[in-house]
Each structure stands twice: as structure tokens, then as C-alpha cells.
Amino acid sequence: MNELTKAEQQVMQQLWKLEKAFVRDIIAELDEPKPAYNTVSTIVRILERKGFVAHEAFGKSHRYYPAVSKNAYRKGFFKGFLNNYFSNSMKNLVSFFAKDRGLSIAEMEELKELLDEEIKKQKSNISEKN
Incomplete structure (x- = not known):
């Protein structure tokens, strides 16, 4: 796109x-x-x-x-952005925001909670399939 x-x-x-x-x-x-x-x-x-x-x-x-939804454009744009600027690595992206963009402790804790919830959800889905 x-x-x-x-x-x-x-x-x-x-x-x-x-x-x-x-x-x-x-x-x-x-x-x-x-x-x-x-x-x-x-x-x-x-x-x-x-x-x-x-x-x-x-x-x-x-x-x-x-003719293109905002969500479809956002996904395509972000995929290209991630690939072009962060070697297609979410870890590099998060590291950039945590270190270079000065996320506050509260913002980092919020992100950690979101990640912890997603980890639990994905682990639950894996165990349900087995």
C-alpha cells in the first residue's frame, strides 16, 4: 500500500x-x-x-x-514504518520509545500491564488448543 x-x-x-x-x-x-x-x-x-x-x-x-478504511491504512503504514525504521522489530520500537522518547514510569507500567494481559490471553489460547 x-x-x-x-x-x-x-x-x-x-x-x-x-x-x-x-x-x-x-x-x-x-x-x-x-x-x-x-x-x-x-x-x-x-x-x-x-x-x-x-x-x-x-x-x-x-x-x-x-475506498480504504482507516484501520487498513494504519496497519499497512505501521508495517512499513516498523520495517523501515526499526528493522521490523517491535523490541527496537518499544526500546526507542522507552529510552529516546522519555516514557514516564506510569506509561511504562501501563504498557507492561497491557503486555502481561496479552501474554496471559495468548497462553490461555495455546493451552485450550492442546
């Missing part, structure tokens, strides 16, 4: 939120300063060409909607 540019991400965030929208609806949701109508229209058409967006025609106007 292709990665989105920053401008494409901003438009997709609005489409995911709105579910279906005309270009003017997308613009209304964007932060100031608002981009020009033609700029957003061009971005939407690029997204459609890339397969992220589809449309319904209403005469000469088009109502756009996401």
Missing part, C-alpha cells in the same frame, strides 16, 4: 471522519488557513487514482468516500 503525503493524509482524515463528502465539505473541516478548492479537488483526484478514494456522481459534482 502506498504511503500518503501530509496533504493527502489531511484529506483522508476528513473523509474517514465524514464517511462521504463533497470537496466543499472536506474544506470546511480543514484547519485555517483553508486550502483553495482546486487544491483539495486535485488531492482528492490523486487519492482516487491511488485507490484510496472512490466517488458517486451527482451530475457534474462528485461525492467522495474512502
Whole structure:
């Protein structure tokens, strides 16, 4: 799956939120300063060409909607991010956030609890299968 540019991400965030929208609806949701109508229209058409967006025609106007769910994009993006920046290692990713991004003790304890719960769940699933 292709990665989105920053401008494409901003438009997709609005489409995911709105579910279906005309270009003017997308613009209304964007932060100031608002981009020009033609700029957003061009971005939407690029997204459609890339397969992220589809449309319904209403005469000469088009109502756009996401062709890729936010969750599907997030999974693909994160997989590429993990591979490109952390050698496809969750351990390297967690280590980066714990050491280089200065997670607080409370945040690390929360993560540890989440991991402990997931370990228990997976062990339970393994023992149920045997």
C-alpha cells in the first residue's frame, strides 16, 4: 500500500471522519488557513487514482468516500514504518520509545500491564488448543 503525503493524509482524515463528502465539505473541516478548492479537488483526484478514494456522481459534482478504511491504512503504514525504521522489530520500537522518547514510569507500567494481559490471553489460547 502506498504511503500518503501530509496533504493527502489531511484529506483522508476528513473523509474517514465524514464517511462521504463533497470537496466543499472536506474544506470546511480543514484547519485555517483553508486550502483553495482546486487544491483539495486535485488531492482528492490523486487519492482516487491511488485507490484510496472512490466517488458517486451527482451530475457534474462528485461525492467522495474512502475506498480504504482507516484501520487498513494504519496497519499497512505501521508495517512499513516498523520495517523501515526499526528493522521490523517491535523490541527496537518499544526500546526507542522507552529510552529516546522519555516514557514516564506510569506509561511504562501501563504498557507492561497491557503486555502481561496479552501474554496471559495468548497462553490461555495455546493451552485450550492442546
